[in-house]
Structures are given as structure tokens and as C-alpha cells.
Amino acid sequence: MSLKTLTKPWAATSYGFLDASAKREMRRKILKAIAVPGCQMPYASREVPMARGWGTGGLQVTLTLVNPRSVVKVIDQGADDGVNAASIRRFISRVSQAEETWDTLAASIVQSRHRIPEETMTKDQILVLQVPNPEPLRGVEPNISIARQMHADADYGKLWLTLYEQLVKAGRIMQGAAYPSLVNGRHVMTPSPIPRWDVPKLNMARHLTILSAGREKRLFAVPPHTRVEPLVFSDRPYLVEDHARLVCERSGIAGYFMNEIPQDDGSSTFEVSDSNLGIKAIRASEGAPAEIGETWYRNGKFAQ
Amino acid sequence: MSLETNPRPLLPPQLVQTSPIVTMRDVGRRYGEVVALRHVDVTVYPGEVLGIVGESGSGKSTLLRMMNLEDAPDTGDYRLRLPGRDDGNLFALERYQQRMLRARHIGIVYQNPHLGLLMKHSSSGNVAERLLIAGERSFDVLRSKAREALDASEFPLSRMDHRPADLSGGMQQRVQLAKAIALEPALLLLDEPTTGLDVSIQALVLDTLKRLQRERRITMVLVSHDLGVIRTMADRVMVMRRGSVVEQGLADQVFQDPQHAYTQQLVHAKL
Known part of the structure; x- marks a missing residue:
């Protein structure tokens, strides 16, 4: 018996680019992340033909989930036609034979950088958010080991303190994006740098959201119908961006981000x-x- | 001389009929070859100030860390009597339970303000953090309680939003004190709170502590190697040496009539 008889013939790439063991690990970590909403799961982030920091975390999740019947939408800051979004979408389609779309309603997987689409997503859809920094405690505790301990203890006093300090100094909370949010009453997550406008969309949503950071090698999830509550003082309401009365110059619609x-x-x-x-x-x-x-x-x- | 044969009363008359708030029994701690604490028993009564003195390395700060549940002993039992609850041996609690108990019921002032304060946050924020850990979520309540605690610590309120890093050592100790008393703890631990301060500031901080103790009847455990500080503050004194308690009793008695040779040496030591 030789190694050759035990292994499959060499092929350029596996289906969906990632090899089977990488996808198996991703599936396990995704399932764990769904089981413990908001809790960060480490994974061995693989090399993909893209620089770290350009959405490799989201891409690995999408490549794990995708199949030939999938319909994939990729957006970058809300836009389907950005160079990065278009390149990622075409790459996914090329290695998986999945269909491409710009339409949120038609997509089965939506991979996004920094936005959640305005149209409501349904239970048959999965939102994959690209995350640059998955650790909400990074700003208050740079030591990762201590930060993990703080998550285990639900010790979020310092995080609250940063919000307190913003109110003291500026009279309002200045956190514009990646607003720390409590998931299912237990773990605080950073919902990637989506604007405050988008955070309520995650609360009790019908769709599954998976957030993945390729450079930081961690992913976490918000399962459907899960509470996502922005950290907010009881006497200072959570405020989204004041875009309600702004009108789109090109389409004429109003009331959106x-x-x-x-x-x-x-x-x-x-x-x-x-x-x-x-x-x-x-x-x-x-x-x-x-x-x-x-x-x-x-x-x-x-x-x- | 053993304590069992000591004929002197160990308690002031007003505390004789009172149940202790802190009871530690047979606490032992070893760091490698070094024995930091050896079969130490501590009893603290409500409203009193227990002073712990001893040379450097005698185990007094280690003992205080045990009381603050920051460190676990090798042996021992620690009970804190709190109204309406019985947590049993605090050393046996889960770390999370210890953290919550420490946050709500035990305050501490460290010798080094860097251990007790977040230097990059405001002074009021430092006090608010303690309230936030205990679950307070109203911004207005946080502000008012932080202001009240800082005021009680005689901290100038005009500087309540200044960072401790920009304050003097005495002011930093007041912020630590405000943080420690913000939740009206059952037990206030003071680890060399005036060491490193100049004499005039030291006197002011001690005055504040004495006033707080008088007005709020806070139970305090004060660790110091400065006998003058202990003499000023403590009702009872415990003398430690090489991890063991060598003598304890009412402060006046220990200072006026020390029984153990080491205590005599401490009391009579002069530069």
C-alpha cells in the first residue's frame, strides 16, 4: 500500500476553491457559533486569492456554504458594482457555478462589507458579514487572553465605561459604526463596522447572520430570531443616523441610509x-x- | 508568648456581644519555597478598623489580596456576613461569583493607584465603572452616585472629569477611595493607602478615612508598615511576621504594652 493508492488524484482546486478539510472545519465552527450566539470561535483561516483584510473571512464562509443552486450577492458599503464586490462575486461564481445576482430578494447568500441591505431578508437567506476586528473589547483590553476571560465572565464594565465617557465628553454617544451589542443576553459582539442604522436589523431577524474575520481568524454568528441589543443606558435611548428626511439625488427615494x-x-x-x-x-x-x-x-x- | 495565654481582652467592650463580619480560618499560602501565610486566623467586627502591621514580606498584603478574593489560598476558610445571604466559604465560590461579590460588597484602596484606577479614563468614570459592573445602567444615576462618592472623599468636583493621570498622588488616592465606597461596601480594604504621600497630604487622607469611618461606620482593614498610621486609625491591631500572626489586641494595649519581642522591637524602633 502506498500513499498514492490512499489519496485521490491531484486536482487544481476542490469545489468551491477550499479543500474539504478546510470546509469541514468551517462548518464545525459555524455550527458552534450558531450554538453560542455572539461568541467568537477561532478557526484556521486559509489562504485565498485575495489579500487579508479584503474580505477573506467572509469569502471563506461563503465558499463553505455555497453550492451550485446558490444565488450569491456581494456588496461593498451597500454597492454591488464596487471593484471588490464584483471581483469576489465573480470568483465565487467561477469556483462554485453559483448564480450571481444584485437583487437582495433573489439571493440565497448575501456577502457584505459594512452594510445590511435595506430590503428585509427572509429565513431562507444567509447574511455573511466581513469583519475587520471581531473583538469588541480590543479598545479597552488589548491583551487577547484577558479579553477572552472578560467574555467568559461577562465582564463588560470597561466597554460600558467607554460609552459613559463619550456621553460625558460629547453629550452623546460618538460610536458611529461597529456599535457593541449584546447577543441573546450573554455575549457582547461587534456587529462589524455596519452603521448604527443597521444594528436593529439584526435583532430578532428571520435570517442567519455569520460574521467572519479572516485576518483575525475568528467567526461568530447571530442565529434567526435572536435578540441583539445595542449597549445603551436606560435613560439615553439608542439613536440611529438622522437620515430619515434625506432624499436620494438619483432615485428620489427617501427614508433609507x-x-x-x-x-x-x-x-x-x-x-x-x-x-x-x-x-x-x-x-x-x-x-x-x-x-x-x-x-x-x-x-x-x-x-x- | 502564645496568644492563648494572653490575659488582655481582644475586643473593645462595645464589640464583645457582636457577631464578626469577617471570619478567616487557617489561611495558608505558599509561593514555591516561600511561605507567605501560615495558619492565619482573622476576625473583623462590624464598624471597626482592624490594623495589620508587619515588616515587608510579612504577608500582610497577601492576606489583604485574599480578603479581596484576588488570590486563592492553599488552605483556609473565608466567610463574610452579609444581610440576607450566606455564601459559605468564599474561597470555594466560582470566579464569576467571587467577582460579583467583590464588585458589590468589598472595596479596596491600593498603595499604587495604577492598580486600582484606569488612568486614561475620567475620575468620575472610574467610580462609574464600579457601579456599571454591579449592574447600574442609568447614566443620570451613575453621574449622581459618582459625584456623591467623590464628594464624600473630599475630591474637588470641578475636576471630576479629569483623568487620574493628570492628578496628584493624594487626589488619585481620593478617587480610589471614592471608587471603593461608591457602593457602600460591607468591607473596605486599605493597602498602605498613604504610603508615598507627603506628610500633609497623608494627614488629609487619614482625616477623610476617619470621617468616613465615623459617619458611615464602614468596616475597614488597614494594612500599613507605618505604626503612626495604624495608631491613628485602628481599633484593633494584628502584628504579622513571616506569614504568621505574632500578636493581636486592642490598639492602645499593643502599642503601650507590647508582649511579643518582635512587636516590642517594632514599637520601640526609631531612626
């Missing part, structure tokens, strides 16, 4: 951050068929 575009005269115009929602709105206004799904926000107010 907007990108600000500074103008030469010092003023600003705004464009809806979820680019596919804007495209649908433009098509609808032109009389073309475009199905806009149910949205988390209505008229600038969180509706669900």
Missing part, C-alpha cells in the same frame, strides 16, 4: 447607500418591472 457626496460649493447631495434599492426605484419610476421588497425601515422609521 444615504451616502453623503460633498459638492464643490460646500453643500452635499445624497445617494441611497443600498445601490440595488436605488436601481429598482429608478426602474420603477421609469415604468420598468422592478419588485421592491419589504424594507426594515419605512419613512425613515424602523418598522419591524
Whole structure:
């Protein structure tokens, strides 16, 4: 018996690029992460044909979940047509034969950097968020071993203290993105650098969210119908960005999260951050068929 | 001389009928070859100040760390009498339970403010952190309780949002004290709280401690190698040497009529 008889013939890549053992590890870690919502699970982050920090964590999760019947949407800061989003989407499609889409409603897997789509996701969908820094305690405790101990003890006093200090110094909480949130009443997570606008979308959501940091080699999850509560003082309500009255310059829709575009005269115009929602709105206004799904926000107010 | 044959009373008359708030029995701790604590028994009564004196390396700070549940002994039993609860031997509790108990019921002031304070956060934030760990989630309540504790520690409120790193040593000790008393602890531990301060600041900090003890009847355990500080503050004194208690009794008696040779040497020592 030789090694050759025990192994399969060499092939350039496995299905979905990652080898079977890598995917098996990812599946195990994803299941563990779902079992303990918000708790960070370490994994051996593999090399993928992309630099660390460009979404390798999200890509590894997507490559593990994807199959030929999958429909994959990839967005970068809300946009489907960014270079990074387009490259990742095409790569996933090429190695898995999965279908590509820009439409949130049609996607079975949505991989995203820094945004959650405006259209409500359903129980058949999975949101994969790319995470640069998975550790909410990093700012208050740089020692990873101590931070893990603090998670085990639910010792989040220092994290609360940073919010207290922001209120003392600025009169309001200045944390704009990656707002620390308590998952299922137990672990505090950083929901990746999504804006505050998006955090309520994770609370009791119908879809599964998996957050993965390739560079930091850790992933965590928010299972469907799980409480996600931003850390907030009982007498200081949680506030999202004040975008309710802003109107998209290109599509004319209002009440959604907007990108600000500074103008030469010092003023600003705004464009809806979820680019596919804007495209649908433009098509609808032109009389073309475009199905806009149910949205988390209505008229600038969180509706669900 | 053994303590059993000591004819002197160990308690002031007002405490004779009182149940102790702290009872430690047979506490032992060894670090490799070094025996830090050897069969130490400690009893502390409500509202009193127990002073622990001894030379460097005598085990007094180790004992205080045990009382604060920061370190686990090799042997021993530790009970803290709190209204409406019986936690049994505190050394046997889970670390999380110990942490919550420490956060709510035990305050500590360290000799080194860097051990007790977050230097990059505001002074009020340092006090608020203790309240946050105990579960307080109202910003207005946090502000008012932090202000109240700092005021009680005679800290100037105009500087309550300054960082401890920008304050003097005496002010840092006041912030530590405010943090320690913010939740009105059952037990306040003071580990050389005035060491390193100049004499005038030392006197002010001791005055604050005495006033707090008088007004709030806080039970205190004060560790110091400075007999003057112990003489000023303590109702009872425990003298430690090489990890053992060599003598204990009422402060006046121990200072005026020391029985053990080591205590005599301490009391009569002069530069």
C-alpha cells in the first residue's frame, strides 16, 4: 500500500476553491457559533486569492456554504458594482457555478462589507458579514487572553465605561459604526463596522447572520430570531443616523441610509447607500418591472 | 508568648456581644519555597478598623489580596456576613461569583493607584465603572452616585472629569477611595493607602478615612508598615511576621504594652 493508492488524484482546486478539510472545519465552527450566539470561535483561516483584510473571512464562509443552486450577492458599503464586490462575486461564481445576482430578494447568500441591505431578508437567506476586528473589547483590553476571560465572565464594565465617557465628553454617544451589542443576553459582539442604522436589523431577524474575520481568524454568528441589543443606558435611548428626511439625488427615494457626496460649493447631495434599492426605484419610476421588497425601515422609521 | 495565654481582652467592650463580619480560618499560602501565610486566623467586627502591621514580606498584603478574593489560598476558610445571604466559604465560590461579590460588597484602596484606577479614563468614570459592573445602567444615576462618592472623599468636583493621570498622588488616592465606597461596601480594604504621600497630604487622607469611618461606620482593614498610621486609625491591631500572626489586641494595649519581642522591637524602633 502506498500513499498514492490512499489519496485521490491531484486536482487544481476542490469545489468551491477550499479543500474539504478546510470546509469541514468551517462548518464545525459555524455550527458552534450558531450554538453560542455572539461568541467568537477561532478557526484556521486559509489562504485565498485575495489579500487579508479584503474580505477573506467572509469569502471563506461563503465558499463553505455555497453550492451550485446558490444565488450569491456581494456588496461593498451597500454597492454591488464596487471593484471588490464584483471581483469576489465573480470568483465565487467561477469556483462554485453559483448564480450571481444584485437583487437582495433573489439571493440565497448575501456577502457584505459594512452594510445590511435595506430590503428585509427572509429565513431562507444567509447574511455573511466581513469583519475587520471581531473583538469588541480590543479598545479597552488589548491583551487577547484577558479579553477572552472578560467574555467568559461577562465582564463588560470597561466597554460600558467607554460609552459613559463619550456621553460625558460629547453629550452623546460618538460610536458611529461597529456599535457593541449584546447577543441573546450573554455575549457582547461587534456587529462589524455596519452603521448604527443597521444594528436593529439584526435583532430578532428571520435570517442567519455569520460574521467572519479572516485576518483575525475568528467567526461568530447571530442565529434567526435572536435578540441583539445595542449597549445603551436606560435613560439615553439608542439613536440611529438622522437620515430619515434625506432624499436620494438619483432615485428620489427617501427614508433609507444615504451616502453623503460633498459638492464643490460646500453643500452635499445624497445617494441611497443600498445601490440595488436605488436601481429598482429608478426602474420603477421609469415604468420598468422592478419588485421592491419589504424594507426594515419605512419613512425613515424602523418598522419591524 | 502564645496568644492563648494572653490575659488582655481582644475586643473593645462595645464589640464583645457582636457577631464578626469577617471570619478567616487557617489561611495558608505558599509561593514555591516561600511561605507567605501560615495558619492565619482573622476576625473583623462590624464598624471597626482592624490594623495589620508587619515588616515587608510579612504577608500582610497577601492576606489583604485574599480578603479581596484576588488570590486563592492553599488552605483556609473565608466567610463574610452579609444581610440576607450566606455564601459559605468564599474561597470555594466560582470566579464569576467571587467577582460579583467583590464588585458589590468589598472595596479596596491600593498603595499604587495604577492598580486600582484606569488612568486614561475620567475620575468620575472610574467610580462609574464600579457601579456599571454591579449592574447600574442609568447614566443620570451613575453621574449622581459618582459625584456623591467623590464628594464624600473630599475630591474637588470641578475636576471630576479629569483623568487620574493628570492628578496628584493624594487626589488619585481620593478617587480610589471614592471608587471603593461608591457602593457602600460591607468591607473596605486599605493597602498602605498613604504610603508615598507627603506628610500633609497623608494627614488629609487619614482625616477623610476617619470621617468616613465615623459617619458611615464602614468596616475597614488597614494594612500599613507605618505604626503612626495604624495608631491613628485602628481599633484593633494584628502584628504579622513571616506569614504568621505574632500578636493581636486592642490598639492602645499593643502599642503601650507590647508582649511579643518582635512587636516590642517594632514599637520601640526609631531612626
